[in-house]
Amino acid sequence: MTTIDTSDWRRSIYNILDGLSDGLSHFAGPSRVALIVCLEADGPFYIIDPQNLLDGHQPRLKDLFGTFQDEVSSNLIQEFIPCNDPQLTGLLAYGGSCKALPFQMWFTEQHPDLCSKGPTLRWLEYAATQLCADFSQESLRNDTSSYVLQGYAQHAIRDYIIDKRSEALGMDTYLRIYPTLNAILGISNTREEGAWPRGKIAFVEPRLLQHVHFQASFPRMEQPLLVNLRHCRKTLQAVENTNRFLVSDGATLAGIASGELPPGSILATFEGNHGMVKLDDELICSFASGNFLATNRKPNLVQLEEALLESTLTPKQQHSIFQHTTKIVIQARERKHGCTIVLDLNTIPRNIAGQTLQTPLDLSMPENIDIACSLAKVDGALHISKSSTLLGFACLLDGRTVPGENRARGARFNSAVRFTAMHKNIITIVVSADRPVSVIQHGIELTAQCRWKPISYVSSPPLLTDWIEE
Numbered sequence: 001m002t003t004i005d006t007s008d009w010r011r012s013i014y015n016i017l018d019g020l021s022d023g024l025s026h027f028a029g030p031s032r033v034a035l036i037v038c039l040e041a042d043g044p045f046y047i048i049d050p051q052n053l054l055d056g057h058q059p060r061l062k063d064l065f066g067t068f069q070d071e072v073s074s075n076l077i078q079e080f081i082p083c084n085d086p087q088l089t090g091l092l093a094y095g096g097s098c099k100a101l102p103f104q105m106w107f108t109e110q111h112p113d114l115c116s117k118g119p120t121l122r123w124l125e126y127a128a129t130q131l132c133a134d135f136s137q138e139s140l141r142n143d144t145s146s147y148v149l150q151g152y153a154q155h156a157i158r159d160y161i162i163d164k165r166s167e168a169l170g171m172d173t174y175l176r177i178y179p180t181l182n183a184i185l186g187i188s189n190t191r192e193e194g195a196w197p198r199g200k201i202a203f204v205e206p207r208l209l210q211h212v213h214f215q216a217s218f219p220r221m222e223q224p225l226l227v228n229l230r231h232c233r234k235t236l237q238a239v240e241n242t243n244r245f246l247v248s249d250g251a252t253l254a255g256i257a258s259g260e261l262p263p264g265s266i267l268a269t270f271e272g273n274h275g276m277v278k279l280d281d282e283l284i285c286s287f288a289s290g291n292f293l294a295t296n297r298k299p300n301l302v303q304l305e306e307a308l309l310e311s312t313l314t315p316k317q318q319h320s321i322f323q324h325t326t327k328i329v330i331q332a333r334e335r336k337h338g339c340t341i342v343l344d345l346n347t348i349p350r351n352i353a354g355q356t357l358q359t360p361l362d363l364s365m366p367e368n369i370d371i372a373c374s375l376a377k378v379d380g381a382l383h384i385s386k387s388s389t390l391l392g393f394a395c396l397l398d399g400r401t402v403p404g405e406n407r408a409r410g411a412r413f414n415s416a417v418r419f420t421a422m423h424k425n426i427i428t429i430v431v432s433a434d435r436p437v438s439v440i441q442h443g444i445e446l447t448a449q450c451r452w453k454p455i456s457y458v459s460s461p462p463l464l465t466d467w468i469e470e
Contacts, residue, residue: 014050016145019146024123044463045065057088064086067086108124113294118284119294122156123152154178180266184277185290187201188287197233198270244256299326301325301329303447320388325341325429327373328372338430342383343429346425352381353398354383356391356392363388376393381428383395398415399419412430417443417445420441
Protein backbone atom coordinates (compact mmCIF):
# COMPACT_ATOMS: atom_id res chain seq x y z
CA MET A 1 0.00 0.00 0.00
CA THR A 2 1.24 3.49 -0.85
CA THR A 3 2.37 5.34 2.23
CA ILE A 4 -0.10 8.08 3.18
CA ASP A 5 0.67 10.94 5.50
CA THR A 6 -1.16 10.21 8.76
CA SER A 7 -2.62 13.69 9.03
CA ASP A 8 -4.14 13.29 5.55
CA TRP A 9 -5.89 9.97 6.17
CA ARG A 10 -7.15 11.07 9.56
CA ARG A 11 -8.55 14.23 8.05
CA SER A 12 -10.19 12.26 5.23
CA ILE A 13 -11.82 9.81 7.66
CA TYR A 14 -13.13 12.55 9.92
CA ASN A 15 -14.52 14.51 6.99
CA ILE A 16 -16.51 11.43 5.96
CA LEU A 17 -17.55 10.78 9.58
CA ASP A 18 -18.77 14.37 9.87
CA GLY A 19 -20.71 14.32 6.59
CA LEU A 20 -22.22 10.91 7.30
CA SER A 21 -23.33 11.83 10.83
CA ASP A 22 -24.79 15.15 9.69
CA GLY A 23 -26.67 13.61 6.76
CA LEU A 24 -28.09 10.72 8.78
CA SER A 25 -29.11 13.11 11.58
CA HIS A 26 -31.29 15.09 9.15
CA PHE A 27 -32.69 11.88 7.63
CA ALA A 28 -33.32 9.72 10.70
CA GLY A 29 -32.81 11.94 13.76
CA PRO A 30 -29.62 12.50 15.80
CA SER A 31 -27.25 9.76 14.63
CA ARG A 32 -23.81 8.81 15.84
CA VAL A 33 -21.27 7.15 13.55
CA ALA A 34 -18.19 5.01 14.23
CA LEU A 35 -15.53 3.29 12.13
CA ILE A 36 -13.15 0.36 12.58
CA VAL A 37 -10.38 0.49 9.97
CA CYS A 38 -7.18 -1.33 9.04
CA LEU A 39 -4.84 0.65 6.77
CA GLU A 40 -2.43 -2.13 5.79
CA ALA A 41 -2.83 -5.88 5.31
CA ASP A 42 -0.61 -6.70 8.29
CA GLY A 43 -1.29 -3.49 10.20
CA PRO A 44 -3.25 -2.74 13.36
CA PHE A 45 -6.99 -2.04 13.60
CA TYR A 46 -8.05 1.45 14.65
CA ILE A 47 -11.31 2.34 16.39
CA ILE A 48 -12.62 5.82 15.50
CA ASP A 49 -15.64 6.51 17.68
CA PRO A 50 -15.79 10.22 18.64
CA GLN A 51 -19.43 9.98 19.81
CA ASN A 52 -19.07 6.80 21.94
CA LEU A 53 -21.45 4.83 19.73
CA LEU A 54 -19.68 1.52 20.37
CA ASP A 55 -19.37 1.97 24.11
CA GLY A 56 -20.75 -1.14 25.79
CA HIS A 57 -20.12 -3.40 22.78
CA GLN A 58 -16.50 -4.18 23.76
CA PRO A 59 -17.19 -7.86 24.71
CA ARG A 60 -18.87 -8.58 21.38
CA LEU A 61 -16.16 -6.74 19.42
CA LYS A 62 -13.52 -8.74 21.25
CA ASP A 63 -15.20 -11.94 20.06
CA LEU A 64 -15.39 -10.55 16.52
CA PHE A 65 -11.76 -9.41 16.36
CA GLY A 66 -10.59 -12.69 14.82
CA THR A 67 -13.38 -12.46 12.23
CA PHE A 68 -12.27 -8.93 11.33
CA GLN A 69 -8.71 -10.19 10.83
CA ASP A 70 -9.97 -12.91 8.49
CA GLU A 71 -11.89 -10.30 6.47
CA VAL A 72 -8.75 -8.27 5.74
CA SER A 73 -8.10 -8.37 2.00
CA SER A 74 -4.58 -9.03 0.81
CA ASN A 75 -5.56 -9.31 -2.86
CA LEU A 76 -4.72 -6.74 -5.48
CA ILE A 77 -8.13 -6.28 -7.10
CA GLN A 78 -9.64 -2.81 -7.10
CA GLU A 79 -13.26 -3.89 -6.62
CA PHE A 80 -14.83 -3.33 -3.21
CA ILE A 81 -15.63 -6.64 -1.48
CA PRO A 82 -18.36 -6.45 1.24
CA CYS A 83 -17.97 -8.44 4.46
CA ASN A 84 -20.53 -9.87 6.88
CA ASP A 85 -22.56 -7.68 9.25
CA PRO A 86 -21.26 -8.20 12.83
CA GLN A 87 -24.86 -8.00 14.15
CA LEU A 88 -24.33 -5.63 17.09
CA THR A 89 -27.55 -4.99 19.00
CA GLY A 90 -29.16 -1.65 18.15
CA LEU A 91 -26.61 -0.83 15.42
CA LEU A 92 -26.50 -0.96 11.64
CA ALA A 93 -23.17 -1.84 10.07
CA TYR A 94 -21.57 -2.10 6.64
CA GLY A 95 -17.97 -2.80 5.71
CA GLY A 96 -15.58 -4.49 3.36
CA SER A 97 -12.16 -4.30 1.76
CA CYS A 98 -10.47 -3.20 -1.43
CA LYS A 99 -6.95 -2.76 -2.81
CA ALA A 100 -6.55 0.72 -1.35
CA LEU A 101 -7.98 -0.11 2.08
CA PRO A 102 -7.70 -3.70 3.44
CA PHE A 103 -10.61 -3.39 5.93
CA GLN A 104 -13.24 -0.94 7.13
CA MET A 105 -16.50 -1.33 9.06
CA TRP A 106 -18.95 1.54 9.52
CA PHE A 107 -21.56 1.68 12.31
CA THR A 108 -24.58 3.86 13.07
CA GLU A 109 -27.67 3.67 15.28
CA GLN A 110 -30.78 1.72 14.31
CA HIS A 111 -33.51 4.09 15.45
CA PRO A 112 -36.69 2.42 16.79
CA ASP A 113 -38.93 4.43 14.43
CA LEU A 114 -36.99 3.51 11.27
CA CYS A 115 -39.18 2.69 8.26
CA SER A 116 -36.54 0.51 6.63
CA LYS A 117 -32.87 -0.05 7.34
CA GLY A 118 -32.19 -0.42 3.60
CA PRO A 119 -31.55 3.26 2.72
CA THR A 120 -29.33 3.72 5.79
CA LEU A 121 -27.25 0.69 4.79
CA ARG A 122 -26.89 2.11 1.27
CA TRP A 123 -25.67 5.33 2.93
CA LEU A 124 -23.02 3.40 4.88
CA GLU A 125 -22.09 1.53 1.72
CA TYR A 126 -21.48 4.79 -0.09
CA ALA A 127 -19.34 6.08 2.80
CA ALA A 128 -17.23 2.91 2.57
CA THR A 129 -16.74 3.16 -1.19
CA GLN A 130 -16.06 6.90 -0.89
CA LEU A 131 -13.31 6.24 1.66
CA CYS A 132 -11.78 3.64 -0.67
CA ALA A 133 -11.89 6.18 -3.49
CA ASP A 134 -10.21 8.79 -1.29
CA PHE A 135 -7.42 6.41 -0.35
CA SER A 136 -6.88 5.33 -3.95
CA GLN A 137 -6.13 8.88 -5.10
CA GLU A 138 -2.60 10.22 -5.22
CA SER A 139 -3.84 13.21 -3.23
CA LEU A 140 -6.77 12.64 -0.89
CA ARG A 141 -10.00 14.45 -1.91
CA ASN A 142 -10.76 15.76 1.57
CA ASP A 143 -12.86 18.66 0.34
CA THR A 144 -15.70 16.75 -1.34
CA SER A 145 -16.58 13.58 0.60
CA SER A 146 -18.27 15.35 3.51
CA TYR A 147 -20.54 17.46 1.28
CA VAL A 148 -21.60 14.49 -0.85
CA LEU A 149 -22.59 12.40 2.18
CA GLN A 150 -24.53 15.22 3.83
CA GLY A 151 -27.13 15.28 1.05
CA TYR A 152 -27.29 11.59 0.15
CA ALA A 153 -30.85 10.87 1.38
CA GLN A 154 -32.65 10.73 -1.97
CA HIS A 155 -29.75 8.84 -3.57
CA ALA A 156 -29.77 6.25 -0.75
CA ILE A 157 -33.52 5.69 -1.19
CA ARG A 158 -33.12 5.42 -4.95
CA ASP A 159 -30.24 2.93 -4.64
CA TYR A 160 -32.20 0.72 -2.26
CA ILE A 161 -35.35 0.77 -4.42
CA ILE A 162 -33.32 -0.15 -7.50
CA ASP A 163 -31.70 -3.06 -5.64
CA LYS A 164 -35.08 -4.41 -4.47
CA ARG A 165 -36.76 -3.97 -7.86
CA SER A 166 -33.85 -5.70 -9.58
CA GLU A 167 -34.35 -8.69 -7.30
CA ALA A 168 -38.06 -8.82 -8.15
CA LEU A 169 -38.06 -7.87 -11.85
CA GLY A 170 -34.49 -8.27 -13.07
CA MET A 171 -32.17 -5.59 -14.37
CA ASP A 172 -34.25 -4.73 -17.45
CA THR A 173 -36.70 -2.17 -16.00
CA TYR A 174 -37.97 1.11 -17.42
CA LEU A 175 -39.49 2.90 -14.42
CA ARG A 176 -37.05 5.71 -13.65
CA ILE A 177 -36.64 6.17 -9.90
CA TYR A 178 -35.21 9.70 -9.69
CA PRO A 179 -38.12 11.30 -11.64
CA THR A 180 -40.54 9.26 -9.54
CA LEU A 181 -39.07 10.48 -6.25
CA ASN A 182 -38.93 14.07 -7.55
CA ALA A 183 -42.61 13.88 -8.54
CA ILE A 184 -43.59 12.56 -5.10
CA LEU A 185 -41.89 15.49 -3.36
CA GLY A 186 -43.21 17.99 -5.89
CA ILE A 187 -46.83 16.86 -5.57
CA SER A 188 -46.56 16.73 -1.76
CA ASN A 189 -45.66 20.44 -1.74
CA THR A 190 -48.39 21.50 -4.19
CA ARG A 191 -51.58 22.75 -2.56
CA GLU A 192 -54.95 22.90 -4.29
CA GLU A 193 -57.11 25.78 -3.07
CA GLY A 194 -55.00 25.84 0.10
CA ALA A 195 -55.43 22.11 0.84
CA TRP A 196 -52.55 19.66 1.16
CA PRO A 197 -52.70 16.58 -1.12
CA ARG A 198 -54.42 13.41 0.05
CA GLY A 199 -54.69 10.11 -1.80
CA LYS A 200 -52.41 7.52 -3.40
CA ILE A 201 -50.35 7.26 -6.57
CA ALA A 202 -48.94 3.91 -7.68
CA PHE A 203 -45.87 3.91 -9.93
CA VAL A 204 -45.92 0.70 -11.97
CA GLU A 205 -43.38 -0.84 -14.32
CA PRO A 206 -44.71 0.09 -17.83
CA ARG A 207 -44.73 -3.51 -19.15
CA LEU A 208 -46.84 -4.59 -16.14
CA LEU A 209 -49.64 -2.02 -16.60
CA GLN A 210 -51.73 -4.72 -18.29
CA HIS A 211 -52.00 -6.46 -14.91
CA VAL A 212 -53.51 -3.40 -13.18
CA HIS A 213 -57.26 -3.39 -12.56
CA PHE A 214 -58.21 -0.03 -14.09
CA GLN A 215 -61.59 1.43 -13.20
CA ALA A 216 -61.00 4.42 -15.47
CA SER A 217 -58.14 4.83 -17.93
CA PHE A 218 -57.01 7.92 -19.84
CA PRO A 219 -56.31 8.05 -23.62
CA ARG A 220 -52.60 7.84 -24.28
CA MET A 221 -52.36 11.30 -25.84
CA GLU A 222 -54.35 12.91 -23.02
CA GLN A 223 -52.59 11.43 -20.01
CA PRO A 224 -51.36 14.11 -17.55
CA LEU A 225 -47.58 14.42 -17.60
CA LEU A 226 -45.91 13.62 -14.30
CA VAL A 227 -43.72 16.71 -14.59
CA ASN A 228 -46.88 18.85 -14.62
CA LEU A 229 -47.23 18.87 -10.84
CA ARG A 230 -50.26 21.13 -10.75
CA HIS A 231 -52.22 18.90 -13.15
CA CYS A 232 -51.27 15.76 -11.17
CA ARG A 233 -52.25 17.45 -7.92
CA LYS A 234 -55.68 18.31 -9.29
CA THR A 235 -56.19 14.77 -10.60
CA LEU A 236 -55.26 13.35 -7.19
CA GLN A 237 -58.52 14.75 -5.84
CA ALA A 238 -60.35 12.00 -7.76
CA VAL A 239 -59.03 9.36 -5.35
CA GLU A 240 -59.05 11.39 -2.14
CA ASN A 241 -60.55 9.48 0.82
CA THR A 242 -61.20 6.35 -1.28
CA ASN A 243 -59.65 2.91 -1.76
CA ARG A 244 -58.76 3.80 -5.32
CA PHE A 245 -55.42 5.19 -6.51
CA LEU A 246 -53.88 6.91 -9.51
CA VAL A 247 -51.57 4.81 -11.66
CA SER A 248 -48.41 6.15 -13.31
CA ASP A 249 -45.81 4.55 -15.58
CA GLY A 250 -43.22 7.04 -14.36
CA ALA A 251 -43.92 9.55 -17.13
CA THR A 252 -47.70 10.09 -17.15
CA LEU A 253 -50.84 9.30 -15.16
CA ALA A 254 -52.47 6.35 -16.93
CA GLY A 255 -55.75 6.23 -15.00
CA ILE A 256 -57.57 5.28 -11.81
CA ALA A 257 -57.39 1.76 -10.41
CA SER A 258 -58.01 -0.42 -7.38
CA GLY A 259 -56.97 -3.82 -6.11
CA GLU A 260 -53.52 -5.41 -5.99
CA LEU A 261 -50.47 -3.95 -7.72
CA PRO A 262 -47.88 -5.84 -9.81
CA PRO A 263 -44.52 -6.65 -8.17
CA GLY A 264 -41.96 -3.86 -8.04
CA SER A 265 -44.62 -1.12 -7.75
CA ILE A 266 -43.95 2.03 -5.72
CA LEU A 267 -46.95 3.38 -3.78
CA ALA A 268 -46.89 6.98 -2.52
CA THR A 269 -49.54 7.80 0.07
CA PHE A 270 -50.22 11.51 0.56
CA GLU A 271 -51.64 12.33 4.01
CA GLY A 272 -51.80 16.10 4.04
CA ASN A 273 -48.47 17.77 4.70
CA HIS A 274 -46.69 14.41 4.92
CA GLY A 275 -46.85 10.93 3.44
CA MET A 276 -45.31 7.48 3.05
CA VAL A 277 -43.49 5.60 0.29
CA LYS A 278 -43.83 1.81 -0.01
CA LEU A 279 -42.23 -0.68 -2.38
CA ASP A 280 -44.59 -3.65 -2.65
CA ASP A 281 -45.37 -4.39 1.04
CA GLU A 282 -42.26 -2.73 2.51
CA LEU A 283 -42.41 0.77 3.99
CA ILE A 284 -39.32 2.53 2.60
CA CYS A 285 -39.49 6.08 3.98
CA SER A 286 -41.75 9.02 4.76
CA PHE A 287 -41.72 12.54 3.38
CA ALA A 288 -42.58 15.96 4.78
CA SER A 289 -41.70 19.59 4.05
CA GLY A 290 -40.01 18.68 0.78
CA ASN A 291 -37.65 16.08 2.27
CA PHE A 292 -37.50 12.32 2.54
CA LEU A 293 -37.18 11.02 6.10
CA ALA A 294 -36.43 7.64 7.70
CA THR A 295 -39.12 7.90 10.39
CA ASN A 296 -42.37 5.94 10.26
CA ARG A 297 -43.94 8.83 12.23
CA LYS A 298 -44.94 6.54 15.08
CA PRO A 299 -44.19 7.87 18.57
CA ASN A 300 -41.07 6.51 20.22
CA LEU A 301 -42.36 5.15 23.51
CA VAL A 302 -39.54 2.71 24.27
CA GLN A 303 -38.87 4.43 27.60
CA LEU A 304 -42.53 4.06 28.57
CA GLU A 305 -42.43 0.37 27.73
CA GLU A 306 -39.30 -0.07 29.87
CA ALA A 307 -40.85 1.84 32.78
CA LEU A 308 -43.95 -0.38 32.64
CA LEU A 309 -41.80 -3.51 32.59
CA GLU A 310 -40.12 -2.36 35.80
CA SER A 311 -43.48 -1.72 37.49
CA THR A 312 -45.57 -4.16 39.54
CA LEU A 313 -48.20 -4.48 36.81
CA THR A 314 -48.97 -7.87 35.33
CA PRO A 315 -47.84 -8.48 31.71
CA LYS A 316 -51.47 -8.22 30.58
CA GLN A 317 -51.90 -4.86 32.33
CA GLN A 318 -48.61 -3.60 30.89
CA HIS A 319 -49.62 -4.52 27.35
CA SER A 320 -53.10 -3.02 27.70
CA ILE A 321 -52.05 0.32 29.15
CA PHE A 322 -49.19 0.67 26.64
CA GLN A 323 -51.43 -0.01 23.64
CA HIS A 324 -54.14 2.43 24.74
CA THR A 325 -51.63 5.15 25.62
CA THR A 326 -49.98 4.74 22.23
CA LYS A 327 -53.31 5.24 20.44
CA ILE A 328 -53.98 8.48 22.31
CA VAL A 329 -50.46 9.77 21.63
CA ILE A 330 -50.71 8.97 17.90
CA GLN A 331 -54.03 10.80 17.61
CA ALA A 332 -52.67 13.85 19.45
CA ARG A 333 -49.58 13.98 17.21
CA GLU A 334 -51.54 13.64 13.98
CA ARG A 335 -54.12 16.22 15.06
CA LYS A 336 -51.25 18.49 16.17
CA HIS A 337 -52.55 19.38 19.60
CA GLY A 338 -50.67 19.00 22.84
CA CYS A 339 -51.85 16.78 25.65
CA THR A 340 -50.74 15.18 28.92
CA ILE A 341 -51.51 11.62 30.01
CA VAL A 342 -51.16 10.57 33.65
CA LEU A 343 -50.70 6.84 34.13
CA ASP A 344 -51.62 6.12 37.75
CA LEU A 345 -50.09 2.74 38.69
CA ASN A 346 -51.28 2.85 42.30
CA THR A 347 -53.74 0.21 43.52
CA ILE A 348 -55.97 3.02 44.82
CA PRO A 349 -55.73 5.87 42.27
CA ARG A 350 -54.84 9.31 43.57
CA ASN A 351 -57.34 12.14 43.66
CA ILE A 352 -56.35 14.69 41.01
CA ALA A 353 -58.14 18.01 40.63
CA GLY A 354 -60.07 18.05 37.36
CA GLN A 355 -63.21 16.80 35.66
CA THR A 356 -63.92 13.34 37.07
CA LEU A 357 -66.24 10.78 35.48
CA GLN A 358 -69.14 9.21 37.34
CA THR A 359 -68.32 5.86 35.72
CA PRO A 360 -64.72 5.31 34.54
CA LEU A 361 -64.42 4.50 30.82
CA ASP A 362 -62.97 1.12 29.92
CA LEU A 363 -60.41 1.96 27.21
CA SER A 364 -60.46 -1.56 25.81
CA MET A 365 -63.75 -0.60 24.13
CA PRO A 366 -63.16 1.18 20.76
CA GLU A 367 -65.82 3.84 21.38
CA ASN A 368 -64.25 4.73 24.72
CA ILE A 369 -60.73 5.10 23.33
CA ASP A 370 -62.18 7.45 20.69
CA ILE A 371 -63.75 9.54 23.47
CA ALA A 372 -60.43 9.61 25.34
CA CYS A 373 -58.65 10.85 22.20
CA SER A 374 -61.19 13.65 21.88
CA LEU A 375 -60.99 14.58 25.57
CA ALA A 376 -57.20 14.87 25.20
CA LYS A 377 -57.81 18.14 23.30
CA VAL A 378 -59.19 19.78 26.44
CA ASP A 379 -56.68 21.75 28.54
CA GLY A 380 -55.40 19.58 31.35
CA ALA A 381 -54.37 15.95 31.66
CA LEU A 382 -56.09 12.61 31.14
CA HIS A 383 -56.06 10.44 34.28
CA ILE A 384 -55.76 6.71 33.47
CA SER A 385 -55.67 3.91 36.04
CA LYS A 386 -53.47 0.81 35.94
CA SER A 387 -56.50 -1.20 34.77
CA SER A 388 -56.73 0.99 31.63
CA THR A 389 -59.79 2.97 32.65
CA LEU A 390 -60.16 6.71 32.11
CA LEU A 391 -60.88 8.28 35.51
CA GLY A 392 -60.97 11.93 34.53
CA PHE A 393 -59.82 14.66 32.14
CA ALA A 394 -58.84 18.35 32.27
CA CYS A 395 -56.81 17.46 35.36
CA LEU A 396 -54.51 20.03 36.92
CA LEU A 397 -51.01 18.87 37.91
CA ASP A 398 -49.29 20.81 40.65
CA GLY A 399 -46.12 20.47 42.68
CA ARG A 400 -43.07 22.23 44.04
CA THR A 401 -40.10 23.35 41.98
CA VAL A 402 -37.64 20.54 41.20
CA PRO A 403 -34.19 20.50 39.54
CA GLY A 404 -35.45 18.68 36.44
CA GLU A 405 -37.51 21.61 35.17
CA ASN A 406 -36.86 23.15 31.77
CA ARG A 407 -38.37 26.62 31.38
CA ALA A 408 -38.00 26.37 27.62
CA ARG A 409 -40.56 23.51 27.53
CA GLY A 410 -43.58 25.38 28.90
CA ALA A 411 -46.18 24.81 31.63
CA ARG A 412 -47.46 21.42 30.40
CA PHE A 413 -44.01 19.82 30.59
CA ASN A 414 -42.88 21.42 33.85
CA SER A 415 -46.11 20.69 35.70
CA ALA A 416 -45.74 17.03 34.72
CA VAL A 417 -42.15 17.04 36.02
CA ARG A 418 -43.24 18.55 39.35
CA PHE A 419 -46.19 16.19 39.73
CA THR A 420 -44.20 12.98 39.14
CA ALA A 421 -41.47 14.21 41.50
CA MET A 422 -44.03 14.46 44.34
CA HIS A 423 -46.04 11.27 43.72
CA LYS A 424 -44.94 7.66 43.51
CA ASN A 425 -46.10 5.15 40.91
CA ILE A 426 -46.98 7.90 38.46
CA ILE A 427 -45.81 8.14 34.82
CA THR A 428 -46.74 11.10 32.65
CA ILE A 429 -46.55 11.34 28.87
CA VAL A 430 -46.41 14.86 27.47
CA VAL A 431 -47.18 15.38 23.78
CA SER A 432 -46.18 18.77 22.40
CA ALA A 433 -48.17 20.41 19.62
CA ASP A 434 -45.10 20.17 17.35
CA ARG A 435 -44.98 16.34 17.80
CA PRO A 436 -42.18 15.64 20.36
CA VAL A 437 -43.18 13.16 23.08
CA SER A 438 -41.71 13.16 26.61
CA VAL A 439 -42.01 10.33 29.13
CA ILE A 440 -41.53 11.53 32.73
CA GLN A 441 -41.14 9.56 35.95
CA HIS A 442 -39.83 10.56 39.39
CA GLY A 443 -39.37 14.13 38.12
CA ILE A 444 -36.99 12.97 35.36
CA GLU A 445 -37.59 13.05 31.62
CA LEU A 446 -36.70 9.51 30.54
CA THR A 447 -36.65 10.46 26.86
CA ALA A 448 -33.96 13.10 27.42
CA GLN A 449 -31.13 10.66 27.94
CA CYS A 450 -29.27 11.23 24.65
CA ARG A 451 -25.49 11.13 24.37
CA TRP A 452 -25.27 12.48 20.84
CA LYS A 453 -22.67 15.17 20.28
CA PRO A 454 -21.03 16.71 17.19
CA ILE A 455 -18.02 15.04 15.59
CA SER A 456 -14.74 16.23 17.07
CA TYR A 457 -11.35 15.60 15.49
CA VAL A 458 -9.09 13.16 17.33
CA SER A 459 -5.46 13.28 16.21
CA SER A 460 -4.55 9.78 17.47
CA PRO A 461 -7.38 7.20 17.22
CA PRO A 462 -6.93 4.28 19.64
CA LEU A 463 -6.05 0.77 18.57
CA LEU A 464 -9.02 -1.62 18.60
CA THR A 465 -7.09 -4.20 20.65
CA ASP A 466 -6.30 -1.65 23.36
CA TRP A 467 -9.83 -0.20 23.35
CA ILE A 468 -11.67 -3.52 23.83
CA GLU A 469 -9.40 -4.43 26.76
CA GLU A 470 -10.33 -1.28 28.69
